[in-house]
Amino acid sequence: MRIYFVYILLCSDGLTYVGITNNIARRLEEHKNGMNKSCFTYKRRPLKLIFQQEFNDIKQAIYFEKKIKNWSAKKKIALANEDFDMLQILAECRNATHSKYDSNKE
Numbered sequence: 001m002r003i004y005f006v007y008i009l010l011c012s013d014g015l016t017y018v019g020i021t022n023n024i025a026r027r028l029e030e031h032k033n034g035m036n037k038s039c040f041t042y043k044r045r046p047l048k049l050i051f052q053q054e055f056n057d058i059k060q061a062i063y064f065e066k067k068i069k070n071w072s073a074k075k076k077i078a079l080a081n082e083d084f085d086m087l088q089i090l091a092e093c094r095n096a097t098h099s100k101y102d103s104n105k106e
Contacts, residue, residue, distance in 0.1 A: 011044035
């Protein structure tokens with residue numbers, strides 16, 4: 001059975017990078033050594049692996065990667081730190097027009 005990894009890297013400029021691979025050690029070396037000059041992480045080295053999650057199903061791994069790629073850096077870092085309370089707070093809608101905040105709704 002093949003194992004897939006979704007991972008988050010923290011770049012030297014504070015930005016985050018989310019990726020997926022079936023060989024985490026090889027992929028991290030590629031990032032750290034700057035094997036691809038057009039890669040997002042190339043000019044943002046050094047890098048730090050802050051999160052990795054294993055998946056047995058490639059479809060689940062791809063779904064999770066796409067989901068967290070759209071998250072803010074704060075949410076990604078909260079996930080990496082296993083700060084699930086902060087993750088919940090950051091996930092809540094803060095828009096005043098959201099039904100949770102609608103004063104006309106009763």
